[in-house]
Amino acid sequence: MGREFLTVFSEWATDYDTFVEGKDPAYQAVFQNYKEILNQVVRRSGDSVLEFGIGTGNLTSFLLASGKRVFPIEPSLEMRQLAKEKLPADFIIYDGDLEQYPRPTFPIDTIVSTYVFHHLTDSEKQRALKDYYHQLTADGKIIFADTMFESTQAYQSAIENAEISGFYDLASDLKREYYPLISTMRDAFQKAGFTVSFEQMNDFVWLVEAQK
Template sequence: MGREFLDIFEEWAEEYDNSVTGQDPQYKEVFRDYDIILDEVSANSIGSVLEFGVGTGNLTVKLLERGHHVFGVEPSAAMREITSEKLPEADVVDGDFLHYPNPPFPIHTIVSTYAFHHLTDAEKNQAIRKFSETLAPNGKVVFADTMFETEIAKQQKIDEALALGFHDLADDLKREYYPLIGTMEELFKQNNFDISFKQMNDFVWLIIANYK
């Protein structure tokens, strides 16, 4: 999803479910209300779904429970293996936001959690443009991801992490491409989406973007 971060995904695969359930204190706030966040994404999805960054399949489970037909895309072989063990019926292929096979059915919703920040702003724009080409008429994008209202707010979170000795979290915040909300709004709007935001915890915001 940025393939440049693929090694991190591979290393994190076995521990990911422990992190999202709050067992890693460094990421406890990042994943606070994780189950509620996934519920929000799945509840706002319509029709057939294209899911990017399937990871270990936690959102996929909720989408399937709601009766959605899901086509999953995940660049990490280790993550795909965990998902296939958890959900043998799941349709998950190798790919990322910028390079993915054509789904075998019309897509009404594109979803992702904790993944879009692995793209630079220019790559995000390219991906959103592809979403508009992939979606069926009146389709939508529903993402949950770490975003910040200002650069100052982002730096404050880095400083807080360092003060707590959360060096892995601080390194993540400095290394990856966590966007500003204003940037995300601009990118979606210039690609003909109406967009709204809802804050889910101190790090994560829900995006609902409807294609015009």
């Protein structure tokens, strides 16, 4: 369910914005074009949005600024506390994860997340997508930006390149979490009832747009 990574989320919380701003050399490639990634998610989203893993609230801020109605989910207490500093005082952030979360009380036409979905195993991803299909309105869609790879060889090369560069924390992240292949993601979305497209945003991150 991704909650096995709660300790990692807590450790990342205070430094996360430093990473996304490109101030840590190890993660510059991972977060290259970060603001454009967020902008693309916002542009492709409808009016009512369920956001998983809001982290420190960066995408949430963009969505709210664009007039979206957002139902935010974040399992990490530390991340929720940091996000509250950026968001309106009366904005409620719900404790939940990618599979177990409070259900929105209003219709949802878009489900979004950034740098989150890889915390589920392949079988958990498939199960979650089937659930999301039923959470969405008839013409709803999913917009995910996440790390994934075109082949097993590309995944292994990313780990090796990180180690050669001395980016051992990045290499450890890549080994520990469940980064999928694009072919696996395409199959999961199609089995759940979506048509899906992929657009590469940097060397690690792809933008996924899936329509019911």
